[in-house]
Amino acid sequence: MSEELRDGLVAEVQAGEVRAIAEAMAIVDDLRRDGFLRRQRLAAELATGTPSHHSIIGLTGPPGAGKSTLAGALIRAWVDAGSGVGMVAVDPTSQRSGGALLGDRARLRFGPKEPVFMRSLATRHRLGGLAPATHELASVLRAAYPRTLVETVGVGQSEVAVEHVCDSVVLVIQPGSGDALQFMKAGILEIPDLFVVHKADLGAPATRTRNDLESILALGPGPGADPDWKTPVLSVSAQTGDGLGDLVEALDEHRRYLIDSxxxxxxxxxxxxxxxxxxxxxxxxxxxxxxxxxxxxxxxxxxxxxxxxxxxxxxxxxxxxxxxxxx
Amino acid sequence: MADRPWIMRTYSGHSTARESNALYREGLARGQTGLSIAFDLPTQCGYDSDHPLARGEVGKVGVPIDSIEDMELLLEGIPLDEMNTSMTINAPAAWLLALYVAVAERQGVDRASLRGTTQNDVVKEYLSRGTWIFPPEASLRLTTDIIEFTVQEIPKWNPINICSYHLQEAGATPVQEVAYTLSTAIAVLDAIDVPDDVLPRVVGRIAFFCNSGIRFIEEMCKMRVFGRLWDRITRERYGVDDPKLRRFRYGVQVNSLGLTAEQPENNIPRIVLESLGVLLSRDARARALQLPAWNEALGLPQPWDQQWSLRIQQILAHETDLLEYPDLFEGSVVIEEKVRELEQAAWAEIERIEGAGGAIAAVRQGSMKRAMVESNRARLRAIEDGQQVVVGVNRYEAGESSPLVAHGTVVTPTQAAEQEQVDSLQSRRQQRDAAAVDGALAELREALQSGANVMSPSIRCAHAGVTTGEWTDALRECLGEYRPPTGLDVSQGGGPTGPTAEQLRRRVDEVSHDLGRRLKLLVGKPGLDGHSNGAELLALAARDAGLEVVYAGIRQTPQELIAAAIQEGVHLVGLSVLSGSHMTLVPTVVDGLDVPVVVGGIIPEADAADLRQHGVAAVYTPRDHDLSRIVGEMIEIAAKGRARV
Known part of the structure; x- marks a missing residue:
């Protein structure tokens, strides 16, 4: 295998050319030994050429919280505002067969001409709700698009790894699930930069969950948290669109905070x-x-x-x- | 006294309204006693013939109806006050019924004298057939609008045909069929908003559309169970006193799933026996029957093939003594025991669904769909390992070649028919009164928003020359669109086991190691055909063999599939097309990609050869029922990569 990078590849990725992005992904998502130098060179060139305001946003939370639906609504909002979006959606690998079914594509529909690049990925037995190459693939997308979303499997305790891949982490929970307490026990409440109580259209249970969360957060930031960032709790309904604008704004604010501070x-x-x-x-x-x-x-x-x-x-x-x- | 013969229909329609009209008139001349209109997929999915998703699908599996002019041509010379017309239409049922009523009015026929059926059962579209448009709650509203309208205005119309047919085709067991169908009926009746004294009449107009498989004794028992449970539900739940209004009225299309492409002449005895399942027992006899053609698994049947099926019906009704006796099985201990067994199991399942929130909730959660995908997998496995005998397929395969097949059986509507339809639609749009169209659509939107019945404004839209796409777009705008859960979130367990599966997994590991990452496959359905079970089964089998499978779902344009394959970085693409539009859609995908593409569907051998010529790596047809073999071949195709032409 050649260790050379094709001339112009990096520039094409940065210009958002779909086939070039796919080519770069094929290079970084390849475990064969003999491509090592090429992978290294590509990662380095992409890293130096990527504007620092391009960000990777993690969506995590338990199964059933509506992460895919929320991802779809967020991407739609960004695209409508003129921004290109990358997405890495992670689904679990079957323990028995080593295979996986990656179904997000059937749920999230974007036109072939829209600036949305979506890659589905299987966990391939890596714990942490993320797949081994998640960071490398998300970095290729980050080089091409201002926003890249990473949607995790959502398996609770092992969600910690998402922090090491993303600039901003959004924890999505659904009302009335008792998830807030579970997450606090698991030490995960310390990771998110934003909380979303999803399915806000459910009314009273959503308000209650939001109140629970806010009272937990009032106890003060966890040991690993950024001292100057006050973690917001947002109520969102992807179904009705309520609160979606607030989420977009809060993510922008967190991005500005990361840069300024x-x-x-x-x-x-x-x-x-x-x-x-x-x-x-x-x-x-x-x-x-x-x-x-x-x-x-x-x-x-x-x-x-x-x-x-x-x-x-x-x-x-x-x-x-x-x-x-x-x- | 002898029973009256059932209504005899042939499900048909293709190319254009004019050609389909000729077909209907021939059928009636040959002794058909009712019409059964097959609409093409763009019409069923609410798109005009010139919409990008309609390309290659216009006039393929049925007749295209873009506006009232098409409906007039379709029904020309057919007296609607004497006809009994069944329309297989679901999400846009209100629209096609509106067009039918408008044409009757132009013919000078009184609404109240119209007889027929709109299928109008959207629940089974989510479960199996795939021509949904709107979310379940909105669909239920449209369904009840039609029911409430017809009970007042077209009292002899069956506003809904709740379908067990498609559940069986999707692999449901008899118990699942009965339980899911009656749960759907409960969801519909619970949603109806009419005065208490009108409700019994509504219940009396609910009709069913059933299937009949080759185990015809059990099928007959199943129909008796339907009758008993419906009687019980309508009495206990809806307080209907008149036994006539509690009768389980149903039409049938016998099973197509069990028809084989191998030795297709064997399908004739199959069709006869399946018919007996719904005809033998007078107390549970079908009201209307349509039979598939013997060669359906090979391509679209010709008029002669359909005539043969009509003759079967005529022989059963008029030559035999079938209609002369009262119910033959009254008092049979054996039949009674079987009926009771099915009845108890079905009732338990109905109660379980009710306890979990009813049929609509089960659609939302995907639980019915998952159960059926599992049943279908079990069925296919039984055929694969020979436990279920299919003559000519897994037993007695060797034999003389059929002289019938040799004469050539396949008709494919031409690309020219599609162009003709598109041209005619576009010139109609030019010529109509734009202000009348806008006014009618505005009224429709107002009804949608206020919650008023959509039928009357829809009939005004029909008269104004509104198109199918315009009508549906107004509804999409006001009611939203459905996003399906797939049946694919089936949990672990189930997939192929034993030495074959182990071999496949080892081979996938080897190939993945050589490729540098795990073998990845995209499965998708180009076009509008929503029969996703084949694609879903293949996706599951590939997953169980160790592949990473991206399921793109249904209703994809070739451009969307190309984009998906590139973004996902797959090594192989599997396309499934059952509507006959493979020649238009598949080559576009192949040309846009540099990874190998395989295709599955009802694809005649001549087309398969053309597709291979065009670079398709393999073509699978209903003859290829061994999923493990198909997956094995696909692994090797992916390992080799796309051959450069």
Whole structure:
């Protein structure tokens, strides 16, 4: 396989050319060893060329909360406002067969000429409600479009990984489900930057759930939260469209906050290190981490390394003396 | 006293209104006693013939009706006050009925003398047939509008034909058929808003459209169960005292699912036996019958093929002594036991559905759909492993080749017919009184928004020359459009098991390893045909073999499918087309992609050869019932990639 990148590929991706985006995705979503350098080069070039206001937004929450419907409504709102949108929709892989049914496409319909690029992805046995290549694929879309949505499987406890892929995380819950408390127990309430109580058209139960959430949040921000961002709780109904404008606005506000406060860049670099350590650990085990002096020491070392996920990974692998290059 | 013969119909219509009119007149001359109008898919889905989604579908599975001029041509020379007309129309049923009434008025026929049936059962469209347009609640409103209108204005009309037919075609068991159908009837009657003294008359106009399979003893018992449970429901739930109004009135099209492309002449005895299932028992006899043609699995039947099916009906009614006896099975212990067994199981299922919120909720949640996909998988597996015998298919396959097939059986409406229809529609739009059209549509919108009955404004629209697409667009605007749950969220368990499945999975792992990521397939249905069961079964089988399957759903333009395949980065595309429009739609998809494409559908061999010539990697027809084999071949096709021509 060639290690060369096709001339003009990156520029075409940035211009939102659909076939080029698909080509770039095929490069990053490929586990064969011999494409390593090409993947690395593409990731680096895309990263440097992407405007920092382009953002990745995670939609997470339990099954049945209406994430797909909400995603459809959000994309419609962005497209109508003149923005192109990328989407990565993650569905679970069947444990038994290794196959998966990816059904979001039948639910979300956009015309072939509209600037919407949607890629369905299976978890491929990775925990965390996300698939292994989610970040790489979302990054290709982020290079092309101002907004990229990542919709997770929604399996509760393991939703933490979404934080390491997205700039803004929206937790969607449905009224009357008791999910708010469940999520608080699971430590997930600390992750979201925005809460959406969906299906607000249900009336009283929606209001109650919203009140519950607000009283939990009034206890103060969690340990990992941004100190200056007050996490809003929004009531939205994708069915009637009520509250959708507020959500769009709140997401814009969070994006501005990330840029103005510098938190955005800090988060991206923290996330990158967390992602790299995760894949380092899944490749070399906790033994590998110990060779680097433990997780905290590994994080400190990783902070000093410039470059893409893959650069950091390769450098850590070399430092540990276990291997160099490759994933 | 001898029973009266049932109404004999032939489900037909194609190309244009003029050609279909000729077909109907021939049928009536040959002894048909009622009409059964097949509409094309654009009409059924509420699109004009020149809409982008209509391309390739105009006049294919039925007649295109764009406006009142088409309806007039279709019914020319047919006295509507003497005719009994069945219209297979659902989401836009109010519109086609409005056109029918308007044509009758132009013929000088009084509304009140019209007789016939509008199918008008949208629930089964969500479950199996796929020509839904509006969300379930809005559809129910249209259904009840028609019922409330006809009970007052066209008292001999059957405003709804609640269908068990399509549930059986989708794989439902007899118990599921009875339970889902009667649950639908309950949902409809519960939604009706008429004075208490009118309700019994409404109940008396509810009719049913059933199916009859090859297990004809059980089918007869099923029809008796329908009769008993309907009697019970109408009495207990709706307080109908008059036993005549509680009668389970039904028409039948016998089973097409069991007709085979192999040794197709065997379908004739199948059709006869299936007819007996709904004719033998006088207490549960069909009111109207239409039979498929022996060669339906091969392509669109010709008039001679349909005549043969009509002759079966005439022989049964007029040559045999079938109609001379009272009910033959009264007092039969064996039949009574079977009936009771089915009755109890069906009643339990009806109560379960009711407990979970009724038929509309079951549609929303996808639970009925999932249950039927499962039943169908079980049925196909039984055929695959030989537990269910199908003569000529999995037993006694060898035999003489049929001289009947040799004479050529397939007619395909021409592309020229579509162009003719489009041209005529466009010139009509030019010539009509635009102000009258706008006024009629404004009145329709007002009724939609205020909740008034849509029938009268729709009849005014019909007279004004409003088109099918315009009428439906007004409703889409005011009532919204439906987004379906697929039957695909079937949980784990079920898929192929045993050595074949293991082999397939190992092979998928190997191929995926070579490709650098897991093998990914796009399954979609171009065009307007909504029969998604084949596509869904294939998607499930591929998933169980270890592929990642993107299901794009139904009603896709070729451009949408091309975009989907590119965005999803699939290695292979599987298209399913059952409407006969494959030659228009498939090559466009193939040309737009550089990954291999396979096609499944009712595709005659000559077309299949053309498609392969055009770069289609494989063509599957109803003969190919072994899903594991198909998936196995598709894996190899994906591994090889698209052959460069």
């Amino acid at each position: 510098g938190q955005g860049e800090r988060r991206r670099s923290r996330s990158r290190i967390a992602r790299v350590l995760d894949s380092f650990q899944s490749t070399y085990g906790s033994h590998g981490l110990e060779l680097l002096g433990g997780r905290d020491a590994a994080i400190a070392r990783a902070r000093e390394i410039d470059g893409t996920d893959l650069d950091v990974f390769a450098e850590l692998a070399a430092l540990s003396g276990l291997a160099s290059g490759g994933r």
